[in-house]
Amino acid sequence: MRIGELSKATDVPVPTIKYYLREGLLPAGELTSPNQASYGEAHVRRLRLIRALIELAEVPVAQVKEILGSLDSDTEPLHEQIGRAHRALTPTRRLTATDEARSVATAQVTDLITTRGWKVDPDAPALATLIDTIAAMHTLGQPTLAAHLDAYADAVERFTALEIEAVTANPTRDQLAESVVIGTILGETLISSLRLLAQESISADRWNQT
């Protein structure tokens, strides 16, 4: 397959493919002559994955590169790979909340984690985001949602169980790794849009006089 055909197969413009090649998101095709390379099915798959991450999950190109890099390494432990995927999903925040709100939130979260028996690295990116979010809710005078943290955690544990189940069904390590990435990142988009749909439905029911 030549670059033009790859472009047609995936609906990604040729210059964009060249850009991904330059950035190292997509491995180079096999050179058949100094200015002629051929691409295979693997490139099609990889390119589709790239686009899904970028367009659907809005992962920045630099992070996609990191994630794919760790997908391609077969020495990196799965747990590390998941960490990368998580970093791709976590905003790099600064503080938004007042100090007391933050300490209340921190207490709330550590409490949640201990009662649930979760094992969480204190440096986990999501941990800081969770604390900041709860703190922000307090600061903004909306503590109600955060008060139901435990119920949220219940619901969240349901997905997670499902995801682990779905993911561990994969036999080989490569497939497992890829499904972990896809599950983690596109799973987020899936849940998010489901939630919005459910909200929209209820909101239509309740506040719309159509």
Place this chain on the structure above:
Amino acid sequence: MRIGELSKATDVPVPTIKYYLREGLLPAGELTSPNQASYGEAHVRRLRLIRALIELAEVPVAQVKEILGSLDSDTEPLHEQIGRAHRALTPTRRLTATDEARSVATAQVTDLITTRGWKVDPDAPALATLIDTIAAMHTLGQPTLAAHLDAYADAVERFTALEIEAVTANPTRDQLAESVVIGTILGETLISSLRLLAQESISADRWNQT
């Protein structure tokens, strides 16, 4: 309060505050003389809301403006407001998947919606994203997650019930509207980070030999 004090109170640099004023995210202070204005508590609150949306939820400035605009209008129906918040959370995607994957996904989603009895506007932004995401999962050879759509929807309905409850506790329309926005948008960040934490915990358990 002068701009410098507002900056100190919220930890937002003065030039950034000026930028938000220019962009119309933050209402102008009350002019006490041609080059002197005074800001109040409302500005502090608003500024904190803006920062939470931008930093925590990563909502683009232009969308924040739209959302705040509809918050300040007391004629816009709540359902419309929710729609705006949803648009702020939905990527503007193009197609990533093959056509057959898309049609399978569409069937799956319409089925879900009818069996659940959800009332969903066919133009809802989240609908397209959901379909694209499921289609992408199929195309990428990871149909397992999407196969449990129904279980996901179960879990999602739990949040939504909680959120509606939390939100309708607010007596006045203004408070209600604000809590809808905060709940919808920061709620997303909350769930997302909870999910990542749960995943991290399980992944540490299962794949990490620390």
Place this chain on the structure above:
DNA sequence: GCTTATGGATACTGATACTATCCATGACAG
């Protein structure tokens, strides 16, 4: 009266994700 802060306007910056152009060569149709 002197230093500092302010409102308002305009200009500049750095990051991100592409697009466009160029060129020498190669593929392929006639």
Place this chain on the structure above:
DNA sequence: CTGTCATGGATAGTATCAGTATCCATAAGC
């Protein structure tokens, strides 16, 4: 075998976004 088109590789340009920086005339506060 010749003209046209596509290609790999390099470099440069573009649009958007989210601020920052600078200027200025005026006002606040010691």
